Amino acid sequence: MSDAAVTTMDRKPMPGMMVYNKKLGMWVFLLSEVMFFTSLIGTYVILRFAHPDHWTDPGVVLNVPLTAVNTFLLICSSVTMVKAFASIQQGNQKGLQMWLLATILIGATFVGVQAIEYNALLGEGFGPVLDLYHAVGRGNPHEGPSLGGPLYGATFYAMTGFHGAHVTIGVFCLIFVYIRSLQGAYTQDSLEGVEVIGLYWHFVDLVWILLFTIVYLI
Amino acid sequence: MNFFWRMGLLLAGMLAVVIGLSVITGISWLDLSWVMPDNVVSTFGPTLDNLWLVILWITGIIFVVTEITLLVFMVKYRHKEDRKADYIHGSNKAEVVWTSITFVIVMALAFYTKGIWDEIRDPNLIPADAYPIHMMAKQFEWNATYAGADGQFGTADDFLSLNVLHIPVDRPVVVQLEAEDVIHSFFLPEFRVKQDAVPGMSTLVWFEATRTGEFTLACAELCGLGHYTMGGTVIVHSQADFQDWLAQQQAAAEDD
Amino acid sequence: MSTTTAMETHTGTAEHHELSFIRKYIFSTDHKMIAKQFLFGGLMFLALGGALAVMIRWQLGFPGRPLPMPLRILFPDTMAPGGIILPEFYNSLVTMHATFMVFFALMPLMAGVFGNLLIPLQIGAEDMAFPRINMASFWIMPVAGFIMLASFFVEGGAAGAGWTSYAPLSTSGEWTGVYMGQILWLVSLIVLGFSSILGALNYVTTVINMRAPGMTWFRIPLATWSIFITAWLLLLAIPILTGGLLLLLFDQTIGTAFFRPEGSGEPLLWQHIFWFFGHPEVYILILPAMGFVSEVIACRSRKPIFGYHSMVVAMVSIGFLGWVVWGHHMFQSGMNPLLGMTFVVTTVVIAVPSAIKTFNWMGTLWRGNIHFDTPLLHAVAFVALFIIGGLSGIFMASAPVDIYIHDTYFIVAHLHYVLVGGSLFGIFAGITFWYPKMFGRMMNEGLGKVHFALSFLFYNMAFFPMHNLGVQGMMRRIYDPNQYEFLQGLQPLNTFISISIFLFVSTQMIFAFNFLWSLREGKVAGNNPWKSNTLLWTTPSPPPHGNFPEMPTVYRGPYEYSHPDREEDYWPQDEPPATTGSGGETVTTPTPELVPGG
Structure with a gap:
């Protein structure tokens, strides 16, 4: 064994997926997130096919322009996240901090706008709960017949709500990474944390583009 | 004692336990059926x-x-000191x-x-000439609705039979299953029929009785506290008796 | 989750300083300690599940009779007044027995214990990829278990809608009389899901990225392969359940109507979601046992595993096919009957990889040199009982036959043949086989054999006649079968089964005693008591923190037993080939390109 020991010291593990553990772990975790959203989106698709009368035309109840702006914001935050990573790849700590901060602010804004939208929708009677559902549509406060049905509300809040929760968690993680970046924890050679949280952030962004399309536009 | 004696004793011991417990509880292994019970009526x-x-x-x-x-294999290839296992990795064939x-x-x-x-x-x-019955399952009863003389459901002469399903022999019957509260399962063991009754859905199930008599109606899906009590009876009448029964119920329904 | 990844800077490399008691035994990040924690936790829940089974069987074997004395005073009037089990308590018992056994006993005992113990040791890694996530994965389990246990003590009792919690029965306490209990059930399983996902994430990453040099995909021992596939199933199936549970929780608590027909929700949607998770889950519960059994049978019959590649392929295809068969749980549910045939075909196709595995195990025993020790006996019992469970599955895979036997005791017999005869015997094989590595001592052989023989006998006495109950039409989850005239004749058989279960459960005391006694009094094991090949057995028993003094190199597959050129009948994976040659050969480093398959 002692002869072999000399040669084993510099032996590398099997190459695996050619990425470091944290990145692979995040990829794997995101696959499981895909399945989580699949269960929600699948529920939505099945319920919508079974009960088309519970849905209205796009834009009658939901505020599409506001959310389109919000979607644009979230896409921008993906860009700023890429910028943050690109900065630290070049060893630019100031750049990293600035772009991280931008991402955090945009992410928080997204959640804020979503909260405002929820508030307005609930005010118009578009709720998730069976007994209280009475959506009158935009611009018709408290008058007119109920449009759509409670399944519309329930699936809407379930999908956008769990997505919003993911964004919120992402913002907190970004704040954590930001604080670490202020402490100078990331360098050109040590940027795993930034890349991994970036992956999560892009994933959440991607899910939103899908949700926006199927919830608001179709 | 060699291997076979020990194994034999072990098996004998096990057999003794099985027989002992069988005697105590009074079951006979010869009576246990491995094929479907001989009671089929559909x-x-x-x-x-x-x-x-x-x-x-x-x-x-x-x-x-x-x-x-x-x-x-276990007996034949059991460990022996002087023997080595064969070095075989498998066989594609x-x-x-x-x-x-x-x-x-x-x-x-x-x-x-x-x-x-x-x-x-x-x-x-589903046979087109099947006699239609509506079955509404709810905790913990079976409500069979018959169309009455006009052959239409939802009219005044419909009548209800609680926990007893009356059907004619030698004529297909189609039951439209619905549930009021939770999922129940419409199980007629002798007819080899089982179909869940799901609230919000309406499911058709058909069968044809081959002889008259009284048979079991059971709920096979856990439906709450009284699930185990949710039994009923299926009464298969001769066609003539069935017509009489219909007429009788009809009259009773009209008297109300 | 992301916070933890971001914080993860410590990789667990051999720390030689002394750890405090809390760091070493409670909040440990060492995969071996976490495996032991899962083992003790899982065995405790197994005992609890067994106790619930005894209660169920008491009611069925002796309906209307008060519980025997020590048990009688344990239960308040809301559960069993005067020792007589109430119907609502019976429903809770049935539900909680299945829940504890599936989620808190079998899953932790397979993936939790052996995933943690075996993966790093069998592939030559110093620890898991993410030790702290691993620790979190364990500590979530007792939290979830506590919530689940608490549900027995809230008003209305524990969940009583079956472990499948079919909506709408589970959506409102109006139907079951259980309000808080059902909510706690949902919350507990949602919490537990995180444990499984964090564990699985670790297993997948570790197996892909942390194999020792030379440990190519097709040199990985089958136990690790099986857990790797299981981890993928966990990762992809658990989130589906979590999604469904959350929606059901909303239906329960805030009044949404996803699954409630009064708001146009779809009760069948819940079944689709549940079984889309549920069938991969079934394989989560059996695949690891298949891995353990392969390992034990090859090692104890001193023979290379028969058809290693087809074993791997069979497990992978079971993993894939498991996703397209969920409809066979729903043949009688009101699902479109035209879909039925699709699911019949996909379901019977699963028989093919299962048969391949069975025949390969038999092929391994064939012309072997079989040592009859406890792990081998349990492993062969697994094969024998898995054959029964697999064949009885064909009856219900055939949709028309399923019309009759669906929701009868035939199903109960089948699932217990797979999950007790299969999984539990597989777990016993695993525990007895790897016990020396975990604790440094052997379990007592004599007690082990007595435990095995009695378990095997009582197990079959208990579950085999259940097939007959099913053939006679006895429904499952029935509080008192005597309510039905056609089931009254079955009472003696039910009593027979109940007594056999009591005997089976009592027999497990022997195992418990052997397990605890051997911790201190067992024979010291040494590194490699079974003369096995995998890297695991090259480490001291129990292995130190960091496992391997230096990174081992792998030269061959894990099942090189009884090689004709060697005097020893085993050939460790890390033994350089030069040792049997002239001695002067240079050690050839295996080429990293040798990575067939993905």
């Missing part, structure tokens, strides 16, 4: 029982052959053989199954 029942028998034969033979082989044999058997079974399944369940093959 037209497709015997087909289904035959399918059972086919599967029992196939699986039974595989069961006996594999378990005996396993036992033989064997893999191909048992993979394809298994595949052929199960696929044959699947296609044999298809005809029977369609006969029983294909919604397009």
Whole structure:
């Protein structure tokens, strides 16, 4: 064994997926997130096919322009996240901090706008709960017949709500990474944390583009 | 004591335990049935029982052959000091053989199954002349609604039969299953019929009785506290009796 | 989750300083300690599940009779007044027995214990990829278990809608009389889901990225392969359940109507979601046992595993096919009957990889040199009982036969043949086989054999006649079968089964005693008591923190037993080939390109 020991010291593990553990772990975790959203989106698709009368035309109840702006914001935050990573790849700590901060602010804004939208929708009677559902549509406060049905509300809040929760968690993680970046924890050679949280952030962004399309536009 | 004596004693001991407990609890292994009970009263029942028998034969033979082989290997290749195991990594030929044999058997079974399944369940093959009954299941009772003289449901002469399903012999019956609260399962063991009644859905299930008598109606899906009490009766009348019964109920319904 | 990844800077490399008691035994990040924690936790829940089974069988074997004395005073009037089990308590018992056994006993005992113990040791890694996530994965389990246990003590009792919690029965206490209990059930399983996902994430990453040099995909021992596939199933199936549970929770608590028909929700949608998770889950519960059994049978019959590659392929295809068969749980549910045939075909196709595995195990025993020790006996019992469970599955895979036996005791017999005869015997094989590595001592052989023989006998006495109950039409989850005239004749058989279960459960005391006694009094094991090949057995028993003094190199597959050129009948994976040659050969480093398959 002692002869072999000399040669084993510099032996590398099997190459695996050619990425470091944290990145692979995040990829794997995101696959499981895909399945989580699949269960929600699948529920939505099945319920919508079974009960088309519970849905209205796009834009009658939901505020599409506001959310389109919000979607644009979230896409921008993906860009700023890429910028943050690109900065630290070049060893630019100031750049990293600035772009991280931008991402955090945009992410928080997204959640804020979503909260405002929820508030307005609930005010118009578009709720998730069976007994209280009475959506009158935009611009018709408290008058007119109920449009759509409670399944519309329930699936809407379930999908956008769990997505919003993911964004919120992402913002907190970004704040954590930001604080670490202020402490100078990331360098050109040590940027795993930034890349991994970036992956999560892009994933959440991607899910939103899908949700926006199927919830608001179709 | 050599290996076989020890194994023999062990088996004898085990057998003694089984027999002892059987005597104490009063069961007879000879009475236990491995085929479907001989009480079938629906037209497709015997087909289904035959399918059972086919599967029992196939699986039974595989069961006996594999378990005996396993036992033989265990005995024959048990550890002996002076022997080394053979250095064999496998055999592609064997893999191909048992993979394809298994595949052929199960696929044959699947296609044999298809005809029977369609006969029983294909919604397009429900006999057109079947006598319609509405069955509303709720905690913990079965409400059978009959259309009355006009043959239409939802009219004034409809009448209800609680926990007793009356049907004519030798005529297909189609039951439209619905549930008011939770899922129940409409189970007629002697008819080989089982179909869940799901709230918010309406499911058709048909069958045809081959003889008259009283049979079991049971709930097979956990439906709450009183699930175990949710039983009922199926009464199969001769066609003439059934008409009499209908007329009688009809009259009673009109008196109300 | 992301916070933890971001914080993860410590990789667990051999720390030689002394750890405090809390860091070493409670909040440990060492995969071996976490495996032991899962083992003790899982065995405790197994005992609890067994106790619930005894209660169920008491009611069925002796309906209307008060519980025997020590048990009688344990239960308040809301559960069993005067020792007589109430119907609502019976429903809770049935539900909680299944829930504890599936989620808190079998899953932790398979993936939790052996995933943690075996993966790093068998592939030559110093620890898991993410030790702290691993620790979190364990500590979530007792939290979830506590919530689940608490549900027995809230008003209305524990969940009583079956472990499948079919909507709408589970959506409102109006139907079951259980309000808080059902909510706690949902919350507990949602919490537990995180444990499984964090564990699985670790297993997948570790197996892909942390194999020792030379440990190519097709040199990985089958136990690790099986857990690797299981981890993928966990990762992809658990989130589906979590999604469904959350929606059901909303239906329960805030009044949404996803699954409630009064708001146009779809009760069948819940079944689709549940079984889409549920069938991969079934394989989560059996695949690891298949891995353990392969390992034990090859090692104890001193023979290379028969058809290693087809074993791997079979497990992978079971993993894939498990996703397209869920409809066979729903043949009688009101699902479109035309879909039925699709699921019949996919379901019977699963028989093919299962048969391949069975025949390969038998092929391994064939012309072997079989040592009859406890792990081998349990492993062969697994094969024998898995054959029964697999064959009885064919009856219900055939949709028309399923019409009759669906929701009868035939199903109960089948699932217990797979999950007790299969999984539990597989777990016993695993525990007895790897016990010396975990604790440094052997379990007592004599007691082990007695435990095995009695378990095997009582197990079959208990579950085999259940097939007959099913054939006679006895429904499952029935509080008192004697309510039905056609089931009254079955009472003696039910009593027979109940007594056999009591005997089976009592027999497990022997195992418990052997397990605890051997911790201190067992024979010291040494590194490699079974003369096995995997890297695991090259480490001291129990292995130190960091496992391997230096990274081992792998030269061959894990099942090189009884090689004709060697005097020894085993050939460790890390033994350089030069040792049997002239001695002067240079050690050839295995080429990293040798990575067939993905």
